[in-house]
Amino acid sequence: MKNRKLLTGPYLFWAASFIIIPLLMIVYYGLTNKEGSFTLMNLARITTPENLKALGLALLLSFISTLICLVLAYPLAMILSEKNVNQTSFIVLIFILPMWMNFLLRTLAWQNLLEKNGIINMILEFFHLPDQTLINTPYAIVLGMVYNFLPFMVLPIYNVLAKIDKDVISAARDLGANNFQTFSKIIFPLSIPGIISGITMVFVPSLTTFVISDLLGGSKILLIGNVIEQEFKQGSNWNVGSGLSLVLMIFIIASMALIAKYDKDGEGTAF
């Protein structure tokens, strides 16, 4: 068994060089000013009203998106887990295949769909329904988040649901449980690791995105990801950008703690 542990060697080396050290560099930049001396000012920048608002809005929108993803994904995962034959190919078809079209192109395509003279409004007009303002609203951003991150909610839930022993469910039924009871007492509790994993996998990228809010929000809505991106790109202030990233990392660490608590065995991994 000793030998098998050695197999982790290359990965340990890799992780140290390309995950840990770069992170430490972010920490270094985040805790120093341009002259290289220690400061907490970069972290404190999160408390300015605009940054707090951007963070709050990002938290709100990603919370809503996560909720919608969960509500959409759970029934979907249940339906998929009931189908026994060849579900893998169907899942690939539905979730992996779209990724072969570039992420930026797919998000840009939503602009075409949502615009004032876009396809959705054309359809509404055809049925003599009133036009809707869709693009450049928080709703469009939420839609973009749900669209892009839904697979990361469905796959973990599907994985845990598919693993549930069918005999357990039969046993519950034999003991007189109805559909609702079987669900609330058996299926749901067993699927919690997948749900938690899914929530973090959707929540974190939604929280940090800047591309989606730029393309679908018309840049009118500033999320914390946009603030960080601007610090790095427009302001060229890497120290403040790193400081704000460190603040965001608190949420990431919290998510990891959540996973560690509810999904000890890594059952709810996405893939």
Add this chain to the structure above:
Amino acid sequence: MIKNGLKRFYLILIFILLYAPIVTLMVLSFNSSKSRSKWGGFTGKWYVALFQNQDIMNALYTTLIIALVSALVATIIGTAAAIGIQAMKPKFRTFMMGVTNIPMLNADIVTGISLMLLFIAFRFSLGFMTILLAHITFNIPYVILSVMPKLKQTSKHTYEAAMDLGASPVYAFFKVVFPDIMPGVFSGFLLAFTMSLDDFVITHFTKGPGVDTLSTKIYSEVRKGIKPEMYALSTIMFVTVLILLILVNVTPEKKASSSGQKQEIKKKHRISRFIFRKVVPTAIVIVIIAGGFFYGSQNSDAGNNQVIVYNWGEYIDPEVLTMFEEETGIDVVYEEFETNEIMYPKIQSGAIAYDVVCPSDYMVQRMIENDLLAEIDFNNIPNLKYIDSTYMEQSRQFDPENKYSVPYLFGTVGILYNKTMVDEPIDSWSVLWDPKYKDSILMQDSVRDAFGVTLKYLGYSLNSTDLDELNEAKNLLIKQKPLVQAYVVDQVRDKMIGNEAAIGVIYSGEALYTKQENPNLEYVIPKEGSNLWIDSWVIPKNAKHKENAEKFIDYLCRPEIAKMNFDYITYSIPNSEGRKLIEEDWMRESKVAFPDPEDLANCETFKFLGDDNDAVYNQLWREVKSK
């Protein structure tokens, strides 16, 4: 039955949600108009153009090879790691899984930037290798997370039994454990491949000059509108994979459901898995290697005689580069940037020794002030005589002695409006604050442009550093925000062509193009004055091929070359001889492209205001955006 119907309905709904944008892209690939928001009739010409576009084919090749190699390496390292982690004590296991989760949960932008900081700190030159390293890094976790669950399902006992029966550990592993975890390994590989293909942010930060993946290529095209060839390419890639999947999966499914025997199904699955695992990857490898020979043969002569050019996206006629290479025998390594602010840190860090760069006025000044530029030897640029002296004079605002820069293109910032959507003649910035046009105004999404416009409207200098003036401008911008449909940079063009908005703030160079696409559009420089900008060629101090850079600049100053670039980009050229060569009268005499001096009376050029003032501008802009 009703329940099943509901389920089917639900699946179809999700399917529509996921596939609506994809169908849109496919439709766009047959749109004969170049603009995203206008249907110009059915055409297949982009599919033909695609295969003639060497840039895109090169980017495709780079993308595929990076995806394949990074997925392969990640699969090997990741599978080994998963086996090792599985054998660890729970405490270490949790720790290792925690580390593994970092790249998956971390914001892409943080991962990308942290890797860039690492590469720069350790003097790795950014390029193909750094992208590959970055991709392997974010791919490994996907492999580990797909292999781990399969490993848990394997029984330790069979492995031990094999060893008891005399198998060596390696033999036992490949005969007993490996077949069981194979599906996990394969799906890990597939995921890694897909993620690598789809990544943009991390590639963006870790790539070097002359290397482009499809993502970064698309991003640099967002500036000037996506080339329809990209839609065509995406459609082809998508359809290819779809067909492969159908071939592999559908045939066994039909037979399986009719026969119903479990053994039978398993066999069929095994066959399909075999195809999936062996045939498909082999086919991919063959295609990529063949492609590599094909394109590699065209690129292999990259010697030392080269010039590394760093220019705005879509800011030169590619034909010009080819002609320059043929005439001089100098290889052009060409790299694009999207904004001055992205370009600057790359030059400053010195990570890449660019030979010739094309920054805007205020950025030239900043680079001069920070001692990043080399003096140009004007003896090597005899064609400078074709550059109109007016623009050399204008350049003195940022390059006081005309020592560091040669003007390339120039223009103004003004209002583009749709004649059919506005009632009154437009001649003032005030229209941007007219409640009548609520939700029909497109504003520039860049600090200096947005504030420049507002400061000019208020009658101040667009280089103001007076806090009261800036606050006044900020309040006005906040007042304007409810009227603004969107803050955009490059999409003004597409949106105006598609009649999405009545009024947009835009660069004059775009105005000529938009007018060709939508005759209802007019451009005006407001009477309060505006920004006159000049993009100039400069040579960084650390350039390795300074003489080639000067040859390159000289070549671009030739009248016929300047004219070719004008035809391609439609941005105004300061080359007075080149202007005379423009065939179409309305273009040559266009007041939009070549404004009279009196139109420019109130115009100013941006100046670099210092890091502290930049920070003030950024802060105020953020206050506007977060309202």
